[in-house]
Amino acid sequence: VEVINDHAAALERVYREEGDRLWRAVFAYTRDAAISDDAVAEAFAQALSRGDGLRDPARWVWAVAFRVAKGHLSERSRHASVTDEATYELAEPALEVLDALGHLSPKQRACVVLHHYGGYPVKDIAGMLGSTTAAVKVHLSHGRKRLRALLEDLDA
Amino acid sequence: MPSHEDHEGLDRRLRSALDGIDAPDVWDEASNPARPHLSGGRNVGAKRIGALAVGVVVSIFSVVALLQLSPMGGSTPGATEVPLSTSAMLKDLPGVRCTASAPAAVQPGALLNVSYTLENTSNESVKVSGFPPSYPLVVQAADGSSWNTADLMNHSWPYVPGESLSAGGSRVVEAKDLTRLYVQFPGPLSVTPTCEGQQLDPLRVEVSAAGGAAPSPESAMSRAANATSGLFGQCMPQADRPTIGTIGPPPGSDLSAFVAWCSADVQTWDGFSVVTFVIVAPAGEGPSTVVPSGLAAFTHLPTPPRGSNGEVVVWRFVVPSEGKAMPVGSGVTVASTSSQGYERWFDVSSADWRDGGASLCGGTGGGGGSGASATVVFFDDCGE
Numbered sequence: 001v002e003v004i005n006d007h008a009a010a011l012e013r014v015y016r017e018e019g020d021r022l023w024r025a026v027f028a029y030t031r032d033a034a035i036s037d038d039a040v041a042e043a044f045a046q047a048l049s050r051g052d053g054l055r056d057p058a059r060w061v062w063a064v065a066f067r068v069a070k071g072h073l074s075e076r077s078r079h080a081s082v083t084d085e086a087t088y089e090l091a092e093p094a095l096e097v098l099d100a101l102g103h104l105s106p107k108q109r110a111c112v113v114l115h116h117y118g119g120y121p122v123k124d125i126a127g128m129l130g131s132t133t134a135a136v137k138v139h140l141s142h143g144r145k146r147l148r149a150l151l152e153d154l155d156a
Numbered sequence: 157m158p159s160h161e162d163h164e165g166l167d168r169r170l171r172s173a174l175d176g177i178d179a180p181d182v183w184d185e186a187s188n189p190a191r192p193h194l195s196g197g198r199n200v201g202a203k204r205i206g207a208l209a210v211g212v213v214v215s216i217f218s219v220v221a222l223l224q225l226s227p228m229g230g231s232t233p234g235a236t237e238v239p240l241s242t243s244a245m246l247k248d249l250p251g252v253r254c255t256a257s258a259p260a261a262v263q264p265g266a267l268l269n270v271s272y273t274l275e276n277t278s279n280e281s282v283k284v285s286g287f288p289p290s291y292p293l294v295v296q297a298a299d300g301s302s303w304n305t306a307d308l309m310n311h312s313w314p315y316v317p318g319e320s321l322s323a324g325g326s327r328v329v330e331a332k333d334l335t336r337l338y339v340q341f342p343g344p345l346s347v348t349p350t351c352e353g354q355q356l357d358p359l360r361v362e363v364s365a366a367g368g369a370a371p372s373p374e375s376a377m378s379r380a381a382n383a384t385s386g387l388f389g390q391c392m393p394q395a396d397r398p399t400i401g402t403i404g405p406p407p408g409s410d411l412s413a414f415v416a417w418c419s420a421d422v423q424t425w426d427g428f429s430v431v432t433f434v435i436v437a438p439a440g441e442g443p444s445t446v447v448p449s450g451l452a453a454f455t456h457l458p459t460p461p462r463g464s465n466g467e468v469v470v471w472r473f474v475v476p477s478e479g480k481a482m483p484v485g486s487g488v489t490v491a492s493t494s495s496q497g498y499e500r501w502f503d504v505s506s507a508d509w510r511d512g513g514a515s516l517c518g519g520t521g522g523g524g525g526s527g528a529s530a531t532v533v534f535f536d537d538c539g540e
Contacts, residue, residue: 008187012183012187015183015186016183019179019181019182019183020179021175021179023179023180023182024174024175024177024179025174027174027177027179028170028174033180037180037182037185040182040186041182041185041186042186042260042261042364043186044182044183044186044187045185045186045187045188046261046263046364046366048186048187050366054366055478056367059367060366060367062367063366063367063368064364064367067362067364067365067426067427068261068362068364071261071343071344071362071364091176091177093172093173093176094173094174094176094177096173097169097170097173097174098173112166112170113170116163116166116167116170117167117170117171117174119167126369127367127368127369127427127477128367130365130369130370130425130426130427144163144166147166148166151169
């Protein structure tokens, strides 16, 4: 029991350090608060259920959260015929960046968010997304270029 | 070409913008063992209206070409919700409702944990079978492949007496008591459960590998072989390149090693690999032995030629990016020449070799299971 509690306490520390940033990253990727809630909660729930066998829990939960979110996005696009005019309150700078990110492909968006916001190197991102470093580099390069152009247009 | 400073500028821009978004605290939800999953019917629509930050009120989905939005459990329940459970009244058992439940996400190598709850809503008692072949699962994987546990059930079964469900009573049939299916395919999965012989609507289950890239084929094979208690020590194939070697008896045995043809097939998916080892004896039969794709089951395997001493062994592992290789299926078919001697069967697991008993030589046969162990047969006492 002690080990389990230690493990849970360690993961809660990871959550306190990474949780908000992870949630924002998943939100920037999905633009859906409910999916972000579920992806982050699911990632930590799975980490808790795995005991203390995770070498790098922070990276692990980022990877799982993005995978869960990706699955939900696939499902969402499959059922995209019904629209939902949900309304959020967002600060202007966040809205601008989210709008710009919205013009990238999902893969480009995931790579840009994980690299430029999450701070993960290309190799880690490849592992997280089940891709190759070469593919991540391409998505990152194209996504970055497009994002810069979009943000420059907004700034002009 | 953008400079390093440009990249840093992008970092700063993203951080300053995104860090302004209020993130909700979901720790309590994460640490709640009974937490509902998004795909479990939670009303996501209600949660969508969230106060994320102070500022401008904008209908974001009208201005963003980001991602089309679906209700996923919003205002049109049933039409777009992704179920965690599926339920139906059973036609052959009037008054009995069956509900199949599955987790929202499973990890590669884990048991696909679909359980069934049978509820008798009638005023009379009803007999339900709980007979495993009445509960096959059909899985459609993301790569288009289809997996049916009925393939594992095409053999004789011991008699199962069934159980009487009293009026208003219920019974749970758990996955561990049925033919077990371990996740060895890319997700998301469409899982169609069958309850007492009646197919239910499919469930959608995510496959979430635990971070990290899938191992290379060489690494996956090596790690899988390390989980075989030395079975491939003298017969280790390369990826897609079979070899001829020897399969030795367990340590301390007086049995003889036999010459075999050993091959391995490696498939790489999102964050995990699947390694399927095949052993064929006599080795000369190896090149012409075709092991069909699908579940590693003895019911799928070709049988060695009658009148010879031979076997075909298949053993499959899921190898994650980190951690141990997990056995997910195995099977063996054998043929031996008639004699008064006995075939010697051994169960080889990741931990050790166990004596699996003896069977009179002669004829053909097979066996297999969940894959936790593979069966290897020695024919020292059978005739030539």
